[in-house]
Amino acid sequence: MNTFARHSICCLLLFYHSLYLLLSVSSDAMATPSPAKSMGDPGITPLSPSHIQQNDTDSNAHTGPSFIVVVAIDFGTTSSGYAYAFTKEPECIHTMRRWEGGDPGVSNQKTPTTILLTPDRKFHSFGYAARDFYHDLDPTESKHWLYLEKFKMKLHTTANLSIDTELHAANGKRVKAIDIFAYALAFFKEQALKELSDQAGAEFDNADIRWVITVPAIWKMPAKQFMREAAYKAGLVPRDNPEQLIIALEPEAASIYCRKLRLHQMIDIGTKTNQNGFSPTENVGAGMTQAAFRGNDQKSCFRGVIGYYYSLLLLRDRYVVVDCGGGTVDLTVHQIRLPEGHLKELYKASGGPYGSIGIDYEFEKLLCKIFGPDFIDQFKVKRPAAWVDLMIAFESRKRAAAPDRTNPLNINLPFSFIDYYKKFRGHSVEHALRKSNVDFVKWSSQGMLRMNPDAMNALFKPTIDHIIQHLTDLFEKPEVSDIKFLFLVGGFAESPLLQQAVQNMLQGRSRIIIPHDVGLTILKGAVLFGLDPSIIKVRRSPLTYGVGVLNRYVEGKHPPDKMLVKDGTRWCTDVFDTFITCDQSVALGETVKRSYTPAKPSQQVIVIHIYCSEKEGVGFISELGVRKCGTLRLDVTGTESTVLRREIQTLMQFGDTEIRAMAVDVATSRTVKASIDFLSQ
Numbered sequence: 001m002n003t004f005a006r007h008s009i010c011c012l013l014l015f016y017h018s019l020y021l022l023l024s025v026s027s028d029a030m031a032t033p034s035p036a037k038s039m040g041d042p043g044i045t046p047l048s049p050s051h052i053q054q055n056d057t058d059s060n061a062h063t064g065p066s067f068i069v070v071v072a073i074d075f076g077t078t079s080s081g082y083a084y085a086f087t088k089e090p091e092c093i094h095t096m097r098r099w100e101g102g103d104p105g106v107s108n109q110k111t112p113t114t115i116l117l118t119p120d121r122k123f124h125s126f127g128y129a130a131r132d133f134y135h136d137l138d139p140t141e142s143k144h145w146l147y148l149e150k151f152k153m154k155l156h157t158t159a160n161l162s163i164d165t166e167l168h169a170a171n172g173k174r175v176k177a178i179d180i181f182a183y184a185l186a187f188f189k190e191q192a193l194k195e196l197s198d199q200a201g202a203e204f205d206n207a208d209i210r211w212v213i214t215v216p217a218i219w220k221m222p223a224k225q226f227m228r229e230a231a232y233k234a235g236l237v238p239r240d241n242p243e244q245l246i247i248a249l250e251p252e253a254a255s256i257y258c259r260k261l262r263l264h265q266m267i268d269i270g271t272k273t274n275q276n277g278f279s280p281t282e283n284v285g286a287g288m289t290q291a292a293f294r295g296n297d298q299k300s301c302f303r304g305v306i307g308y309y310y311s312l313l314l315l316r317d318r319y320v321v322v323d324c325g326g327g328t329v330d331l332t333v334h335q336i337r338l339p340e341g342h343l344k345e346l347y348k349a350s351g352g353p354y355g356s357i358g359i360d361y362e363f364e365k366l367l368c369k370i371f372g373p374d375f376i377d378q379f380k381v382k383r384p385a386a387w388v389d390l391m392i393a394f395e396s397r398k399r400a401a402a403p404d405r406t407n408p409l410n411i412n413l414p415f416s417f418i419d420y421y422k423k424f425r426g427h428s429v430e431h432a433l434r435k436s437n438v439d440f441v442k443w444s445s446q447g448m449l450r451m452n453p454d455a456m457n458a459l460f461k462p463t464i465d466h467i468i469q470h471l472t473d474l475f476e477k478p479e480v481s482d483i484k485f486l487f488l489v490g491g492f493a494e495s496p497l498l499q500q501a502v503q504n505m506l507q508g509r510s511r512i513i514i515p516h517d518v519g520l521t522i523l524k525g526a527v528l529f530g531l532d533p534s535i536i537k538v539r540r541s542p543l544t545y546g547v548g549v550l551n552r553y554v555e556g557k558h559p560p561d562k563m564l565v566k567d568g569t570r571w572c573t574d575v576f577d578t579f580i581t582c583d584q585s586v587a588l589g590e591t592v593k594r595s596y597t598p599a600k601p602s603q604q605v606i607v608i609h610i611y612c613s614e615k616e617g618v619g620f621i622s623e624l625g626v627r628k629c630g631t632l633r634l635d636v637t638g639t640e641s642t643v644l645r646r647e648i649q650t651l652m653q654f655g656d657t658e659i660r661a662m663a664v665d666v667a668t669s670r671t672v673k674a675s676i677d678f679l680s681q
Contacts, residue, residue, distance in 0.1 A: 067087060067209060067210040068086060068087060068208040068209070069084050069085065069196065069208065069209050069210070070084060070085055070209070070210045070211075070530035070531050071083075071084040071192045071196075071209050071211055071527075071530075072084070072212040072213075072214065072253075072523055072526035072527045072529075072530055073185065073188050073213050073214070073526075074110070074214045074250075074522050074523040074526060075113070075152065075181075075185075075213060075214060075215070076152065076326055076327075076491075077113060077150055077152045077153055077325060077326030077327030077328070077355055077357060078112065078113060078150060078325075078326030078327075078355075078356065078357065078491065079110040079112055079113055079326070079491065079519075080110055080112075080127070080184070080188070081095070081096050081109060081110035081111060081520075081523055082096045082188050082191065082192050083096060083523045083524055083526070083527050084192065084196070085527045085528075085531060087531065090528075090531045093524050093528075095109060095523065095524075096109075096110075096191065096192075096195070097195060109519065109520060110519060110520075111126070111127030112128060112130075112149065113149065113150065113151070113152060113184070113326075114126070114127060114130045114131045114134075114148065114149040115130055115147075115148050115151075115180060115183060115184055115187075116130035116131075116133060116134050116145060116146070116147050116148075117145065117146035117147075117148075117169070117175065117183075118145065119144040119145055119146075121146060121175065121179075123183045123186070123187070124145075126183070126184060126187040127187075130147070131149075131388065134147045134385055134388065135385055135388065139383065139385065139386075139416070142171075142384060143171050143382070143384060144171070145171070146170075146171065146173055147169055147170040147171070147385075147388070148168075148169050148170070148175070148180055149170075149388070150326070150327070150357055150360075151167050151177070151180060152326075152327055153327040153328075153355075153357070154167055154177060155177070155219065155223040155226055155227070156216065156218070156219055156220075156327070156328065156353060157353065161222040161223060161226060161679060162222075162679050162680065163176075163178055163226075163229065163679055164176065165177045165226075167180055170384035170387065170388065171381065171384050172381045177226075178226070178229060178230055178233060179233075181226070181227065181230035181234075182230045182231075182233035182234040185213070185230055185234035185236050186234040186236070189206070189234060189235065189236050192209075193206060193209075196209075207244075209244070210244060210245075210530050211231070211237060211530075212245075212246045212247075212248050212526045212527065212529060212530040213227055213231060213245065213246075213247055214248045214249070214250045214523075215227055215247055215248070215249065215250065216249070216250055216323075216325070216327070216351070217249040217250060217252065217323075217330045217332060217350075217351065218328060218330055218349060218350065218352065220629070220678075221629065221630060221658070221659060221676075221678040222629075222630075222678040222679050224247050224657070224658055224678075225658075225678045225679055226679060227247060228242070228245060228247060228658075229679070231245050246529070246530055246533055246657070247657045248525075248526045248530070248657060249330070249332075249349065249657050250325065250330055250490075250522050251321045251322075251323040251330040251331060251332035251349060251351075251489075252343075252349075252525075252529065252536055252657075253521075253522045253525030253526040253528075253529050254323050254487065254489040254490070254521045254522050254525050255319075255321045255334045255343060255487070255525065256343070256528045256529050256535055256536070257515070257521050257522075257524045257525030257528060258319075258321060258489070258513070258515065258521065258525075259319075259334075259336060259341070259343070260528075267513070267514045267515075267516065268511055268513055318333070318334070318335050318346065318481075318482055318484065319333075319334060319483060319484065319485040319487060320332070320333050320474070320480065320483055320485070320486045320487070320510070321334065321486075321487045322467075322471070322486060322487065322488050322489070322490075322493070322502070323351075323489050323490045323522065324355070324356070324467070324488065324490040324491070324492035324493045324495075325355045325356070325491060325492060326355045326356050326357050326491060327353060327355040327357055328351055328352065328353055328354065328355050329352060329354040329355060329466075329470070329490075329492070330349060330350075330351040331349065331350050331351050331470065331471070331474055332345060332349045333345065333346040333347040333474075333480050333483070334346065334536075337537065342534075342535055342536070342537045343535060343536045343537065344536075344537055344538040344585075345536065345538055345540045345585075346479045346480065346540075347474070347477055347479040347480055347540060347583070348540035348541065348542050348582070348583045349540070349542060350474060351470065352466060352470060354466040354467050354470070355492060356398075356492040356495070358462065358463035358466075359398055359459050359460055359463055360391060360395075360398075362458075362459040362460075362462060363394050363459055364376065366438065366441070366455075366459065369436060370432055370433060370441070371421060371425075371432050371436075372425075375421060375424050375425065378424065379417065379420055379421075379424075382420065383414075383416050383417070383420055386414040386416040386417055386420075389414045390412075390413065390414055390417060393411050393412045393413075394411055397411050397451070397456070398456070398459075399494075399495075401456045401460060401495070401497055402453075402496040403457075403496060403500050405453040405456075406453060407453070408442075408450045408451055408452055408453070409450075409451045409453065409456050410444060410446075410448040410449070410450055410451075411448060411449045412447065412448050413447055413448065413449060415447070417429070418447065430443045433449075439452075439455070440452030440454050440455035440458075441455050457497060460497050460498075464497060464498055464501045467498070467501070467502075468501050468502070468505050471502065471505055472505060475506075475509070483509070483510050484510060484511065485511050485513055486502070486506065486510045486511070486512050486513070487513050487514070487515070488502065488512060488513070488514045488518070489514075489515060489521040489522065490518065490519070490522065491518070491519050493514060493518050494514075494518055494519070499512070499514070534588055536588065537587060537588050538585050538586070538587050538588070538655075539585075539586055539588075539655055539656075540583050540584065540585060540586070541580045541581065541582060541583065541584045541586055542582070543582055543612040543613065543614060543629075544578060544581045544612060544614070544615060544616060544618055545578070545580050545610060545611070545612050545629075545654070545659075546576045546577050546578040546579050546610070546611055546612075546621075547576075547577050547579070547594075547608050547609065547632075548573075548574055548575065548576065548577070548609060548611060548621040549575050549577040550564070550571040550572065550573060550575065551571065551572045551575045552569075552571065553570035553571055553572040554572070558572040562574055562575075562620070574621050575619070575620060575621075576611065576618040576619055576620055576621050576623070576626065578618065579592045579594075579652060579654065580592065580654045581617075582613070582614060582615065583616065586654045586655040587655050588655040589653065589655055590653070590654065590655045591651045591652060591653050591654075592651070592652045592654065593649065593650070593651055594649070594650045594652075595647050595648065595649045595650070595666070596608065596634070596648050596650065597645055597647060598636070598646055598648070603636075604635065604636055604637045605633060605634065605635055605636070605637075606633070606634040606648060607631060607632070607633055607634075608631070608632040608633075608634070609630075609631055609632075610628070610631065610632055610676065611626050611627065611628055611629060612626070612629040612630075613625050613626045613627070629678060630659075630676050630677060631676070631677045631680060632650070632661060632674065632675075632676050633673075633674070633675055633677065634648055634650065634663045634672055634673070634674050635672060635673035635674075636648060636665060637673075646665070646666075646667060647665075647666040647667065648663055648664070648665055648666070648672065649663065649664045650662070650663045650674060651663070651664075659676055661674040661675065661676050662674050
């Protein structure tokens with residue numbers, strides 16, 4: 001915890017006490033207590049009217065020192081990797097070196113998001129190295145090691161995410177999530193610096209790197225801040241130079257890359273009818289099996305904006321990017337703005353936890369149905385390495401699932417699974433399969449589960465149904481009209497089952513485009529975003545943000561139970577003072593300006609609670625669906641003023657991937673420290 005944060009906490013009790021003295025009234029002054037007080041929220045009266053000031057949207061929101069290279073880290077749920085480009089050669093994007101290890105038939109351009117800690121909780125290895133080392137440990141020894149995988153989703157699913165949030169390792173032991181994410185980022189920092197140093201022939205200075213970390217667009221602010229805090233802890237960037245790190249939204253990064261794709265870098269999975277001015281003869285390819293336009297893409301650097309499809313996107317400039325990852329599916333709708341080719345978001349980013357790990361959960365449910373949930377839970381803890389082996393075997397067969405497949409898929413069961421089950425139940429796994437009445441799953445005498453293609457496809461159905469329903473709802477929005485292209489990206493986009501489902505849903509309304517390097521689309525787009533963070537000029541706010549304030553009480557307009565009397569003046573409590581409304585277009589650099597005053601002239605820290613809601617119109621912070629989501633702390637230490645009523649002017653930027661804040665002491669014109677904390681709720 002830095003000095004500013006410690007100082008803020010120390011001042012917090014004094015601040016609330018002073019506010020209570022300022023606002024306290026006799027018990028008969030109002031019918032019921034103020035909900036704001038019961039929620040621990042201060043009563044704040046803005047000194048200036050609410051208004052929005054739009055800065056020059058052509059300015060770069062990420063100012064700071066120039067960097068020699070941009071390194072992007074695609075921190076995925078199932079796999080991760082990094083890529084980089086030198087600022088003097090922005091067209092040439094280098095992907096990371098090939099990882100050691102890997103599975104036959106699976107590309108290892110990225111490495112599994114798996115991490116291994118020693119029994120004394122020290123970092124040991126990441127990716128294939130972690131998985132292979134853990135696999136080779138003696139079973140009696142492996143249960144003491146901490147192995148974690150697919151842990152990224154914890155940041156999305158945890159309701160009250162904080163620095164103290166914990167993760168469970170494969171052996172059931174708990175470890176702080178911030179440590180795991182910091183270890184992973186430190187690993188990528190070490191790998192990237194080593195590769196850059198090898199290229200430069202001398203040790204590369206981390207200060208010359210602008211780092212970019214990708215996160216799902218549907219992540220809330222606490223999760224984004226958590227990732228930034230992990231980066232600070234990992235030493236990726238110093239806390240006093242936050243501009244060195246950019247948080248990029250995954251579908252935005254994919255969109256930036258897709259808008260530059262050339263003909264030979266993509267596959268059109270086919271439109272069968274003449275729609276939107278296109279004829280079937282214009283298709284790039286008839287399906288994923290055709291590779292007529294691959295060219296020498298794997299041997300060349302990314303070549304800028306020249307090409308057939310870029311021209312099409314300029315003329316037909318609305319498109320959807322569907323990022324299908326391991327944990328989440330994110331959708332964004334963009335429009336290319338002429339003449340520079342900047343992007344405008346037409347509808348707020350949406351999606352949900354519909355990634356490919358949902359298929360893994362369905363497989364686990366199937367195993368529970370066959371062998372019993374008590375056994376599966378016990379086996380995962382007692383034989384964690386064998387459980388990992390089983391899921392690796394399932395992963396390779398999962399990739400072979402296809403709509404037209406007719407032959408069964410065989411999944412190897414580890415010997416320890418077969419042996420442990422017999423000891424646990426007293427009978428064989430073959431007996432369990434016969435008694436389970438599970439259709440389309442048989443036992444092979446060679447020690448394998450034989451899954452009928454229909455059984456495998458059934459594991460995909462719940463996840464794909466969620467995606468299709470979300471896409472259907474999205475295409476009914478008025479903002480999502482006249483869409484000519486839908487780009488499928490992310491590792492899950494390679495699934496023929498998903499491709500067919502999307503094609504059936506669209507029925508030729510849009511052309512479905514899949515980049516050849518579909519698994520690296522986000523990574524390369526994140527590098528482009530790091531080179532020019534101002535490329536996306538207009539975003540849509542995912543939520544309505546505001547603070548709770550006191551307004552003059554108006555009879556007939558304000559509820560009686562909100563009335564508070566102070567020094568003979570009637571106030572209305574709990575008023576939601578809106579910063580930005582849900583789905584509002586916000587330009588890059590656009591700010592909301594507010595002015596506040598400390599409760600006491602000598603006060604050194606002003607604390608203002610920020611509220612959010614999915615609703616557009618919010619009247620009071622006590623309304624259903626409104627929740628406290630952050631705290632704005634203004635530190636005025638060292639800016640003493642003789643003015644009786646001190647004015648602190650705050651500027652909050654909402655047009656970027658993160659909410660930023662700055663503040664000015666009006667009397668002295670000095671900038672004061674301002675930070676928004678989303679992790680201390």
